Amino acid sequence: MDDMTEDELFQCTCFMRLAMVELLELVRDDLEQPTSGRHHAVPADTQLLAALQFFSSGSFQWMVGRSCGLSQPSVSLAVEVAPHYITFPTDQQSLSLINNKLSFHSVARFPNVVGAIDCTHIAIMHSVVTARLIDWINIAWYVVSKTCDVQRSLSVMNL
Numbered sequence: 360m361d362d363m364t365e366d367e368l369f370q371c372t373c374f375m376r377l378a379m380v381e382l383l384e385l386v387r388d389d390l391e392q393p394t395s396g397r398h399h400a401v402p403a404d405t406q407l408l409a410a411l412q413f414f415s416s417g418s419f420q421w422m423v424g425r426s427c428g429l430s431q432p433s434v435s436l437a438v439e440v441a442p443h444y445i446t447f448p449t450d451q452q453s454l455s456l457i458n459n460k461l462s463f464h465s466v467a468r469f470p471n472v473v474g475a476i477d478c479t480h481i482a483i484m485h486s487v488v489t490a491r492l493i494d495w496i497n498i499a500w501y502v503v504s505k506t507c508d509v510q511r512s513l514s515v516m517n518l
Contacts, residue, residue, distance in 0.1 A: 360404040371426075372411035383407050389440045401429060406437035413438055462509035475507045 360368065360383075365376055372379065383404055390403035409427040413420060413434060420438065421431040429437075456473055463472035 360408055371415070372408065373415040374411060379407070379411075382411075386440060386444065389443065390437065401433055401437070405429070406433075406440075409434045410437040410441060414441070459509060466509060476504065477507075478504045 360376075360379060363371070368374070368376055368379060374382070386407060387403045390406045392400040405427060409423055409429055412418075412427065413423045416423065420434040423429075424431050424434040427434070459473045460471055463469055
C-alpha cells in the first residue's frame with residue numbers, strides 16, 4: 360500500500376489513502392496472523408488491499424490474487440473478515456430503498472437512483488392592485504415539487 364500512488368490506491372479500492380489507513384487500524388487485529396517457522400503471514404495491509412479490490416471490482420478471487428501477488432485461498436481468507444464489519448440492511452425501509460435502486464437500474468441502467476424529482480413554478484394571476492403588492496414582496500407563484508418512484512407513483516408536495 361505504501362508503494363502505491365493516491366490515484367492507484369483509489370482506482371484499485373475506491374478508497375482514499377487516509378480512509379485506508381483508518382480501515383487498516385480498525386481491522387488489523389483480525390487480519391494479522393501469527394507466523395510459524397514454515398511460512399510468512401501475509402501483511403495486514405496487503406490483505407486489506409486484496410479484500411477491498413475484490414469488493415470494488417466484482418472480479419474473481421484468483422484474479423485479485425494475481426494482481427496482489429497472493430493465492431486465491433489467501434484472498435479468500437482476507438475476504439472472510441468482511442462479515443464482521445459489513446452488514447446489509449434488514450429493516451423494511453432499507454430493503455424498500457434497495458428495491459427502488461435495483462428497479463431504477465433495471466429500467467434505465469442508472470446506478471443508485473431511488474426516485475425522480477421535478478419542480479415547477481406556477482404563476483399567480485392577480486388584479487393590477489394586488490400585482491403591485493406581490494411584485495414588491497416578490498411572491499407571485501406557487502412552487503410545486505413532485506417525486507416519482509419507478510412504478511411511476513407520483514406524490515405532489517408544497518402546493
